[in-house]
Amino acid sequence: MRLRRTAGRIAFGILVLGIVVYAVFPFYWAIVTSLKAGSALFTVEAWPSQPSLDNYRAIFSQQPFGRNILNSLGVSLSVVALSLGLAVAAAYALGRVRFRGRTLLLLVVLGVSMFPQVAVLSGLFELVRWLGLYNRMGSLVLSYMIFTLPFTVWVLTTFMRELPKELEEAAMVDGASPFVIVTRVFLPLMGPALAATGLLAFIAAWNEFLFALTFTLTDEARTVPVAIALMSGASQYELPWGQIMAASVVVTVPLIALVLVFQRRIVSGLTAGAVKG
């Protein structure tokens, strides 16, 4: 009996170790590759014998990668601010007020989150050109609403619905308008929910590829994912793998840090959006 238990524990340990290695190895390998300069790139070794930061210098000097990061940051932060603002207002209406068509509206919002991006591409392209936003960040902030708004609205509505009724009633007795109720009564209570949904919206905007690829043209206007996907070296036949991996590490480290710090919030945000949704 005891033997079986020990064997079970060892098997479990191996399983855990296997999962950890499987999950982490590609990222580890990207770090190793990014530290290899010149022909060291073409040898397979667990740790570079002469680690060098050449690739990291190159992405900021030979490529406009600093600019790309700023673009991505600007777009993602604007997307978060805009979608949270719109979603808080909408969530108040959908979560606290009973009116006809509420369920239908929620289902429409959910339906939008299932749209394939390519299905709105030609219409959005037309809109972007008409607004004069082609090759500008505004086109991305606008188009990203299609995937951040539905889930921010959905999660915040679920959250608003759970808040106690008495809070609102007390404010209404005092003659507070709906605007005051939302900004003064509910908003201060929504910190955790806003943090979780904001973080998820940020990650979604930071990672988006299809719209960014289509609505930007020049190297300087690109966001990080497009820059990484289209990075090219001196000759068009040879991809600068060392630089690609360096860029990948640079944009992934902050994301991983964010995710590890906010693990619990992210998990609760994801599950509120999906399982309850």
Next chain:
Amino acid sequence: MTGARASGLKTSDLTRQRRRSAWLFLLPMLVVLAAVAGWPLVRTVYYSFTDATLATLDAYARVGLDNYLWLMRDPVWWRAVWNTVLFTVVSVSLETALGLVVALTLNAHLPGRGLLRAAVLIPWAIPTVVSAQMWGWMFHDLYGVVNAALLGIGVIAQPQAWTADPNLALPVVIAVDVWKSTPFMALLILAALQMLPQDIYEAARVDGVHPVKVFFRITLPLIRPALMVAVLFRTLDALRVFDLMYVLTGNSRSTMSMSVYARQYLIDFQDVGYGSAAATLLVLILALATVAAITLGRVRFEAGR
């Protein structure tokens, strides 16, 4: 209409006022969604019946069903449909199975759980484009670590051109997606597992029921609703896949998905009419999949609760 009621006249006034402001609060969100989702979708469907090109978006002729008829006769389109369906079925099945294993492991009260959860979150946090590049490099035909490792242990006799070989490219894309998306599955399943009532498990243990039987008779039926929602979400995501194929294998026919096909016509070939027809069919397929999942799989959304 509520004014006719004799009692509660004041409340109904208040209710009406609240309803009016509710619509006011909804308006900005609805306008934005209509601008970025509703209107563009209408335009895409409309363009699919025209011969519009990207350069002449406002000068086009209506061509009826021509685009759809051409689409039906294009073997490349059918290849894209087949690739997408195969990709979806295989990767979602693998992700569900692996996700269950990871979630059950995370749910076991044993040391190393925190480390495991942190590690599992990493693939989820990495942008799809970045993970495609990372794996593209690992699968590199000349300098990739996968070839080196497999040659080392003698599984393959010579280096494989993983992403260029038409027989291997789609399996590689699926492998990368499984790595990237299993964490999402695992987290959703874990959330369901943690809401299960513990007393059933106590009872099963007292009765000496075998753990495997406990899993299939108790755990699986209880988490089924949450599992179905997770599977539906992943399926819809997989059916519209774009980034992975585009970055790993470009517009190669051996892996091309419906989204890649539609975008190639819309943007690269500037044939907006034809590309829109392909995009419209993709929407229809997604809608069908959703309806099928909700009726057959009895997926329930707690919408107007």
